[in-house]
Amino acid sequence: MLNFPVAAGTSGHLLGGALAAILVGPWTGVLCIAVVLLMQGILFADGGLTALGVNITVMGVVTVVVSYAVFRGLVLLLPRTRRSVTVASFAAALVSVPAAATAFTGIYAIGGTTDVPVSKVLTAMVGVHVLIGIGEAVITMLTVGAVIAVRPDLVYGARGLTAPLKLRVDGELVDAAPALPRRPPGRSPRRSCGSAAWSPPSSSPASSPSTPPPAPTAWRRSPPTRASTPRRSRTPPRTPRSPTTASRASRPPASPAASPASSASARPWPSAPVPSGSSAAARPPPRRPDVGAGHAHKLYRHARSPVHELPPHTKLAAVLGFVVVVVSTPREAVWAFALYAVLLGVVAGRARVPAGFLLRRLLIEIPFVAFALLMPFVVPGEQTRVLGMSLSVPGLWGAWNVLAKGTLGVAASVLLASTTELRALVLGLQRLKLPPMLVQIASFMIRYGDVITDEMRRMSVARRSRGFEARGVRHWGVLAKSAGALFIRSYERGERVHLAMVSRGYDGTMPVIDEVTATRAQWTYAAALPLTALLICLLGWTL
Amino acid sequence: MTGPSPSPSPSLEVAGLAYAYPDGHQALFGVDLTVGRGERVALLGPNGAGKTTLVLHLNGILTGGAGSVTVAGLPVGKKHMAEIRRKVGIVFQDPDDQLFMPTVREDVAFGPAAAGIRGAELEAVVRKALEKVGMAEFADRPPHHLSFGQRRRVAVATVLAMEPEILVLDEPSSNLDPASRRELADILRDLDVTVLMVTHDLPYALELCPRSVILSEGVIAADGPTAGILADEELMARHRLELPFGFVPSSVA
Ligand SMILES: Nc1ncnc2c1ncn2[C@@H]1O[C@H](COP(=O)(O)OP(=O)(O)OP(=O)(O)O)[C@@H](O)[C@H]1O
Ligand SMILES: [Mg+2]
Numbered sequence: 116m117l118n119f120p121v122a123a124g125t126s127g128h129l130l131g132g133a134l135a136a137i138l139v140g141p142w143t144g145v146l147c148i149a150v151v152l153l154m155q156g157i158l159f160a161d162g163g164l165t166a167l168g169v170n171i172t173v174m175g176v177v178t179v180v181v182s183y184a185v186f187r188g189l190v191l192l193l194p195r196t197r198r199s200v201t202v203a204s205f206a207a208a209l210v211s212v213p214a215a216a217t218a219f220t221g222i223y224a225i226g227g228t229t230d231v232p233v234s235k236v237l238t239a240m241v242g243v244h245v246l247i248g249i250g251e252a253v254i255t256m257l258t259v260g261a262v263i264a265v266r267p268d269l270v271y272g273a274r275g276l277t278a279p280l281k282l283r284v285d286g287e288l289v290d291a292a293p294a295l296p297r298r299p300p301g302r303s304p305r306r307s308c309g310s311a312a313w314s315p316p317s318s319s320p321a322s323s324p325s326t327p328p329p330a331p332t333a334w335r336r337s338p339p340t341r342a343s344t345p346r347r348s349r350t351p352p353r354t355p356r357s358p359t360t361a362s363r364a365s366r367p368p369a370s371p372a373a374s375p376a377s378s379a380s381a382r383p384w385p386s387a388p389v390p391s392g393s394s395a396a397a398r399p400p401p402r403r404p405d406v407g408a409g410h411a412h413k414l415y416r417h418a419r420s421p422v423h424e425l426p427p428h429t430k431l432a433a434v435l436g437f438v439v440v441v442v443s444t445p446r447e448a449v450w451a452f453a454l455y456a457v458l459l460g461v462v463a464g465r466a467r468v469p470a471g472f473l474l475r476r477l478l479i480e481i482p483f484v485a486f487a488l489l490m491p492f493v494v495p496g497e498q499t500r501v502l503g504m505s506l507s508v509p510g511l512w513g514a515w516n517v518l519a520k521g522t523l524g525v526a527a528s529v530l531l532a533s534t535t536e537l538r539a540l541v542l543g544l545q546r547l548k549l550p551p552m553l554v555q556i557a558s559f560m561i562r563y564g565d566v567i568t569d570e571m572r573r574m575s576v577a578r579r580s581r582g583f584e585a586r587g588v589r590h591w592g593v594l595a596k597s598a599g600a601l602f603i604r605s606y607e608r609g610e611r612v613h614l615a616m617v618s619r620g621y622d623g624t625m626p627v628i629d630e631v632t633a634t635r636a637q638w639t640y641a642a643a644l645p646l647t648a649l650l651i652c653l654l655g656w657t658l
Numbered sequence: 659m660t661g662p663s664p665s666p667s668p669s670l671e672v673a674g675l676a677y678a679y680p681d682g683h684q685a686l687f688g689v690d691l692t693v694g695r696g697e698r699v700a701l702l703g704p705n706g707a708g709k710t711t712l713v714l715h716l717n718g719i720l721t722g723g724a725g726s727v728t729v730a731g732l733p734v735g736k737k738h739m740a741e742i743r744r745k746v747g748i749v750f751q752d753p754d755d756q757l758f759m760p761t762v763r764e765d766v767a768f769g770p771a772a773a774g775i776r777g778a779e780l781e782a783v784v785r786k787a788l789e790k791v792g793m794a795e796f797a798d799r800p801p802h803h804l805s806f807g808q809r810r811r812v813a814v815a816t817v818l819a820m821e822p823e824i825l826v827l828d829e830p831s832s833n834l835d836p837a838s839r840r841e842l843a844d845i846l847r848d849l850d851v852t853v854l855m856v857t858h859d860l861p862y863a864l865e866l867c868p869r870s871v872i873l874s875e876g877v878i879a880a881d882g883p884t885a886g887i888l889a890d891e892e893l894m895a896r897h898r899l900e901l902p903f904g905f906v907p908s909s910v911a
Binding site: 611614618620626 | 687717719724743744750759760767769773776817820
């Protein structure tokens with residue numbers, strides 16, 4: 116079942132693709148989008164777990180790769196100015212969206228279970244997405260423009276636009292050589308001063324007049340800096356930075372590549388002193404991850420129930436199993452779907468999730484429903500008359516298929532989300548051996564989600580207190596600039612957090628602090644749902 | 659790996675350090691500074707002088723400018739990075755940057771766990787560090803629900819848990835209430851480590867650090883006994899440093 120709505124949801128994600136590729140590069144871009152979709156798939160049951168693969172392929176890979184290719188190509192062709200980067204980002208976003216639509220149609224043609232003609236889908240998808248693409252292109256361009264104005268180094272492809280280092284010698288500025296240029300800066304790097312002659316003199320205390328002896332006895336005022344003047348400045352101090360003359364390839368200070376992954380193999384930890392008295396009390400107190408942890412998300416519903424208490428990874432596995440079973444049930448076995456619904460009802464009862472709560476959460480599914488409702492009208496085939504309308508029979512079956520399986524998948528995801536803390540979910544994913552990179556990104560999304568939402572709210576308050584109300588297209592510029600500023604703020608916070616992590620010995624993998632474990636009984640309990648479902652499914656195939 | 663040289667090499671040696679941020683803004687213009695073993699040094703200077711930038715060079719977080727940094731005889735660079743990161747414990751200016759794990763306990767455990775400590779031993783290290791800063795009962799709270807001062811204390815605990823040789827604190831006393839400020843001073847005084855403390859709190863510097871350096875416009879502008887520096891009114895005024903109203907350094911020392 117490879118369906119997902121053409122409506123709002125899609126364009127929302129696509130907005131990320133081109134922007135992510137341009138701002139953080141293609142690999143990180145795909146990764147980010149994968150995590151966002153994963154979290155959406157699990158938490159908000161957006162598209163259910165089933166559509167996840169398609170989503171990631173189409174939105175992540177296609178938009179990111181296409182837009183990045185277009186972007187890089189244009190940046191190389193156009194003159195190296197900021198305007199070119201902005202223009203290139205516009206074109207990249209514009210092309211990437213219909214490209215994703217085309218790719219979607221391709222996948223649909225290969226794996227679609229309904230019989231909608233491919234050409235019809237293609238026309239609809241591409242037509243809609245060209246429009247979306249224009250909107251996205253405008254927003255991407257404005258955002259990239261805003262970012263490049265402040266942090267040109269953050270825009271992949273606009274790097275190497277910084278001025279040469281200076282030293283302050285007796286109050287005057289003097290050129291200094293960078294330690295080493297990190298990457299060959301783009302095309303035609305103009306080394307402005309060729310000042311490789313200067314190297315730091317030896318730092319022995321005797322030769323460096325401003326270096327005090329370790330324990331100063333007499334206090335003295337040191338000269339502003341070393342007396343040995345390397346070279347007098349030829350340029351006036353602080354020449355205004357010209358964006359076009361690339362002279363020093365720079366790199367964000369916290370580039371993950373800088374983490375000392377290789378050198379961390381030997382870890383001479385000064386054998387941690389365990390006070391002998393505390394060894395009796397050293398047994399970690401039982402942890403209740405759901406108390407006071409404060410990571411309640413909107414879907415979570417606090418309660419004490421056997422379902423809440425199951426270890427998260429068993430629940431994740433159970434839901435995944437259930438969804439797979441549901442999806443592989445033949446659509447003609449209507450009674451099987453009814454039984455699945457009863458099963459979920461039983462789980463909801465055990466979990467003390469009220470029916471109203473569950474049903475309200477199911478509203479997320481509406482875009483699906485819209486897609487499903489179209490099918491009886493567009494799918495060709497044998498026609499039947501219902502309430503005076505001519506509907507196609509295969510279309511009706513297709514709609515039923517999408518609706519039944521979609522609803523059950525979403526309901527299972529909602530149940531999972533409403534009985535499991537966000538934090539626990541991430542631990543569960545980790546336990547299920549999801550790629551560690553994905554788990555880490557997800558857990559940081561949780562930790563900093565609040566912080567960034569806060570940042571966003573503060574910016575919005577600041578905007579409004581100065582009399583700004585977004586009222587239409589005319590204000591998109593301001594909003595895009597804010598988005599750019601938010602990106603910079605978040606990115607820089609990310610840099611600082613990364614600094615804090617490497618400062619404490621982070622080498623690319625999260626250290627194991629809490630281990631989630633499940634007993635056999637808990638596994639059995641969790642497995643009850645998918646196993647019963649499997650039984651029903653098998654019956655459905657044989658009957 | 660080369661061990662630390664047998665001669666008492668200074669804890670910290672900075673020479674000719676210059677650095678520009680990726681946006682092109684240059685913050686350091688050739689810093690020279692030596693801190694001996696066991697010294698407690700205050701790093702003073704006006705806003706924007708480059709203090710935080712200097713601090714970020716001490717464990718190789720910022721690199722790529724000119725000049726060199728040496729920690730206990732080891733040059734800060736790719737080769738010794740893991741060891742240097744363990745030796746230099748930095749408490750950042752903004753605790754929100756430092757506390758990145760979902761709960762206080764996990765955050766404090768991060769450093770030791772990254773160094774391979776597990777289970778009960780890890781638990782003990784964490785509890786000890788949290789008790790030192792009086793935050794043991796907050797272990798299971800998420801850091802972003804704590805007050806600023808509490809977050810600062812947890813940040814100190816995260817570094818103490820790593821038992822560093824050099825403790826670098828970026829404005830440790832800001833936003834602390836007077837009692838916490840004093841408690842932090844007690845903790846710092848009891849530690850047997852080299853301390854480099856960035857601060858705008860001049861009485862605090864005088865109380866804790868026998869020696870002070872002034873960083874101004876990206877270079878070291880003065881270096882000497884704290885009492886002497888604070889008493890030099892002309893120097894202080896030139897670098898936008900002001901004592902709190904009514905505070906007379908000579909009366910304290
Ligand atoms: N990430 C950054 N990108 C660009 N410029 C920066 C960045 N961080 C700091 N700067 C600039 O570098 C200079 C030195 O900043 P730094 O944070 O080191 O100052 P500081 O001495 O710590 O000041 P404060 O006392 O206010 O904390 C300032 O002019 C600041 O604007
Ligand atoms: Mg600072």
